[in-house]
Amino acid sequence: MRMPRILVLGNGNVLINFDEKLNLRDLYFPVIGLDNHVGGPHCRIGFWDEGVFSWLGEESWQRRLRYREDSLVTMAQVVNDRLGLELLISDAVHPRYDLFIRRMRIRNRKSWRRKLRIFFSHDFSISGTEIGDTALVDPVSRGVCHYKRSIYLLANGLAQGKGIFQYATGRKRFGGAEGTWRDAEDGWLEGNPIDHGSVDSTISFELCLEAKEEENLWYWIALGDRLQVVRQLNSLVLDRGPEHLLQETDNYWKNWVNRHDWNFGDLPEKVSRLFKLSLLIIRTQCDNRGAILAATDSDVLATARDHYSYIWPRDAALVAMALDRVGFPEVPQSFFRLAVKMLTEGGFNLQRYNADGTQGSSWYPLIRDDEEQLPIQEDESALINCALWYHYRQYRDYEALAPFYWDLVKKIGDFLNQFRDPATKLPLPSYDLWEERRGIFSFTVATVYAGLLAAANFGELFGDGKSAAAYRQGAREVREAMERFLYDGKIGRFLRGVYPRRRNSRMELVPDFTLDASLYGLFAFGAFSTDDPRVERTMTAVEESLRVKTGIGGIARYTGDWYFRMSEDIESVPGSPWFITTLWLADWYIARARTRDDLASARKVLEWVADHAMESGVLSEQIHPYTGEPLSVAPLTWSHSTFVMTVANYLEKLQALSTP
Known part of the structure; x- marks a missing residue:
């Protein structure tokens, strides 16, 4: 089952994608789009409380996944009524340091004191292959490090002033072993300090919560080209504090995207919000050495064995x-x-x-x-x-x-x-x-x-x-x-x-x-x-x-489009609607507009795009002509850039038609 990337984070050296269940699905470093160190499997989050265990990806969790306003810091609200837990998760990739930082604010909704264990599994396949990886416990940083050649990924964290509670490294998808994430489901990790080959690792933190109390759990991954580098980044987090680094990231992206004094005219807030988020998402898909990637969603590998x-x-x-x-x-x-x-x-x-x-x-x-x-x-x-x-x-x-x-x-x-x-x-x-x-x-x-x-x-x-x-x-x-x-x-x-x-x-x-x-x-x-x-x-x-004559609407690529075809009723559904092609029609409306009233059709298209984006604001390549769910890859950089260009065209024409 495809799970589109609903949240993406990056700084031009690191790119991390999450699916709709908040599983970490893609991790690129040090070149965006070149080597995916996850790409297919996923890294999980789990909770254990007095013999009851649940992975965050299970259906018992309700999730609302968004970004902070004008920022590449996420704001995920997650609730599990059965477990009596409420989470507010903020994730970020620091703009200057190759650090992924997560703050998980955990609230106990029960009326009694509880001792929770929170688990993070790491299913890395460094440089796109499971061959020759090593996972080990580092005695200096007290974290768990995966490495191969010049790629080092060090995971660590803090909960109530304490570091990792337990750890395990082991084999995955080989010789009958599923991975150490299975070891977590009884609430206890066996503590193997090193393994190699096709390996994964899991770490846990212990958190004591009084009735109705909430506490922060901090988790981070440092990325570098040797062990000494990731140790130094780990020390940086401890010295400066993860809260400071998270706030620094939020401030950076707010200033980056608001470098200009935007005037969005008569466009509604949902359009202006998506415009700025599109700029931020585009930036995540661009490598600092010049590459502008089409998309970094690895789920399409299941259909084409390419990406x-x-x-x-x-x-x-x-x-x-x-x-x-x-x-x-x-x-x-x-x-x-x-x-x-x-x-x-x-x-x-x-x-x-x-x-x-x-x-x-x-x-x-x-x-x-x-x-x-x-x-x-x-x-x-x-x-x-x-x-x-x-x-x-x-x-x-x-x-x-x-x-x-x-x-x-x-x-x-x-x-x-x-x-x-x-x-x-x-x-x-x-x-x-x-x-x-x-x-x-x-x-x-x-x-x-x-x-x-x-x-x-x-x-x-x-x-x-x-x-x-x-x-x-x-x-x-x-x-x-x-x-x-x-x-x-x-x-x-x-x-x-x-x-x-x-x-x-x-x-x-x-x-x-x-x-x-x-x-x-x-x-x-x-x-x-x-x-x-x-x-x-x-x-x-x-x-x-080429208009899709369903409740979804939009414009298909061409008559009889076969790619992700969802209907044989070509008369009503000439193809699945694409964001790009629908925005091209808006560009046509804008180009021929002679009065402000003529822009109404283009404004409706911009609102249509905002209405059919994912909850987080991510735009896929195309959407299902009957359900509106995302099809193919997400985010598609071209979809977001076309939205940015069409909004700019609209505002320029609006200003021209408003000037005597």
Whole structure:
């Protein structure tokens, strides 16, 4: 059973994800998205009281999982009536130190004195594998440490001034052993101080509570590259106090997200709250060395034996544009430096990359029908140029961007201009943005147009006039080719795309009439104006045909979408609704608005997104068309960045229409 990640925490070196039962499910360190030290199993919390034991993930617990306002500190309210316990749990990853800190305020709801034992199990698989791990009790810190090679994870804590009560290390999922978490269920741990191989560990704390009394239990994990480092971090927690470090984290993120004086106009509080939380969640999915990850939810491994913890250059470029748009340039600047490393010698990007910039896994063949082909989505190259030009327009950092023109923009511009059919002037075939089909698509061609214009603008800026003229001429030819080959006068709208096919020694372009939400790219990247009747007819068709006609609503990707399909009633449910595609429709409403009243439809979409986010505010990739429950990965960075961009578009248009 999938359990989406409902709470995520991170600082650019450490990322931790929790599911809806508050189990720790993913732990990345020291590179976000590269090595997941949990990834599949989960780390549990358990309670024992006079012979009765319960794991926090059991159904007897009621949970409300949220964040503190404007912060990456969680606020989980958990109650178990049978056990008579009420918990208020605040979790955080410190912004400067590689520390996970938890405060668990435990209230005794019974009318008598109790002695509780609280258990924390650690089911780590360091660097994604259970082979060769060691778990040991450290006599210096008095904590339990897991390590392999240069990854050390030290768990420790305090309850009523005392440290760990009991501990156990042992084998897991090998030779009939389930793990030391089973040892906890009788309330007593056996105390084995070290084990190796496929291992886990469990620690416990003892807490005495008077009737109706509450006390804090502190728990933390220090992360480092050697034992001495995690010992020093453990000492830091004890010296400065975990309360101080938790408050320091809360203050940091409140100041980070409120660096600008936001004016949300007529948008309701639920939208403004999600806007700021989206910025915080986006930051957790970005590595300090430049990677912008699509998602870090490992549950999708069960369906594909692969994950979303990759850099898709398209997603990352659009995330960078959203962050630049609202005044958070530090992540885009780091990403652009990594983008130079990712670019091939040919001036194009591959399908996706690992968080360190190396090539990621792919399903695109390099050869088909005995002909070599590039395994690419061309929009993933073009949008890097678009993002860089967008960044320059926002900040005018001429000197900082000068190297990027020669090392990145020009190479991409040359590729975009050359990777075209001499006869039609259209780009040559590549895979679509949904990674499902190979051809020539309106979305891709619109990004190529914009990418060439961006290269031309940079060329003029940095004195490369000859290249700039060639790029601008190429952009004109691409746009003219779009009008000629991607618009169908008989149906009065643009096509999703065309497929080159050889028939009787002649090359033909076979039209794809499928309605696709990505046709929004026609106006979004400036190829055509919003008041172009051809664009209006196209977007009207998208709005009418891709709307999910259930109580949930939203916009599907395209007619007959198969990915996480939940209905065969294509007429009513053309596909599961995606947050991204629904927000694209809002962007269309905003772009064509001429009065403040015209913005009402866009505002309804923003409210729809806020209403269908998880309780915590996390946005998944898509939602169930009948129940609204999250589908696929969560959080999806692209969902949150699109929400940020659409809110920014809305507020800019609202201000423009409010100004005489």
